[in-house]
Amino acid sequence: xxxxxxxxxxxxxxxxxxxxxxxxxxxxxxxxxxxxxxxxxxxxxxxxxxxxxxxxxxxxxxxxxxxxxxxxxxxxxxxxxxxxxxxxxxxxxxxxxxxxxxxxxxxxxxxxxxxxxxxxxxxxxxxxxxxxxxxxxxxxxxxxxxxxxxxxxxxxxxxxxxxxxxxxxxxxxxxxxxxxxxxxxxxxxxxxxxxxxxxxxxxxx
Numbered sequence: 001x002x003x004x005x006x007x008x009x010x011x012x013x014x015x016x017x018x019x020x021x022x023x024x025x026x027x028x029x030x031x032x033x034x035x036x037x038x039x040x041x042x043x044x045x046x047x048x049x050x051x052x053x054x055x056x057x058x059x060x061x062x063x064x065x066x067x068x069x070x071x072x073x074x075x076x077x078x079x080x081x082x083x084x085x086x087x088x089x090x091x092x093x094x095x096x097x098x099x100x101x102x103x104x105x106x107x108x109x110x111x112x113x114x115x116x117x118x119x120x121x122x123x124x125x126x127x128x129x130x131x132x133x134x135x136x137x138x139x140x141x142x143x144x145x146x147x148x149x150x151x152x153x154x155x156x157x158x159x160x161x162x163x164x165x166x167x168x169x170x171x172x173x174x175x176x177x178x179x180x181x182x183x184x185x186x187x188x189x190x191x192x193x194x195x196x197x198x199x200x201x202x203x204x205x
Contacts, residue, residue: 109166
């Protein structure tokens with residue numbers, strides 16, 4: 001079995017609102033003795049295994065290259081062991097023990113909830129947005145539809161899923177312009193321009 005370090009930049013590019021990146025000022029503050037978290041990938045497939053996130057203690061660094069010692073015991077990757085020397089760069093650091101002021105925006109994207117039909121999640125596209133009265137703390141009241149749900153689909157509660165706001169923003173962050181709208185707001189995407197238009201006469205009954 002061989003292992004590699006995952007690129008946090010690539011992961012963040014795929015999910016910019018749900019995959020946290022330590023801010024550059026925090027990374028610049030890292031010094032010998034600090035702990036950083038890296039994602040270790042294996043070329044061997046394991047059920048429910050995407051990668052092992054493990055802490056590494058920095059023992060040496062220059063402007064771009066770090067050396068560290070693994071401070072976790074791997075669960076899957078047998079070629080790694082506690083105390084093993086690891087060489088890495090900024091590209092591999094997914095978390096630190098430092099207090100990062102920038103982390104709060106990811107907390108908001110992850111902790112704030114909206115509702116999507118499962119059709120939206122499958123198609124990774126939404127074309128209708130409705131804002132109802134939120135009935136739970138940290139819930140915005142927004143409901144997203146693909147616009148292609150079959151007849152009778154929307155009447156089945158099993159076809160809906162509560163997800164993080166960041167999930168919607170990863171699909172289309174133009175929604176940020178409307179996120180704070182008052183309840184009983186409705187928007188439909190214009191198929192020609194791709195932009196959302198407010199529906200003044202939406203039938204909430």
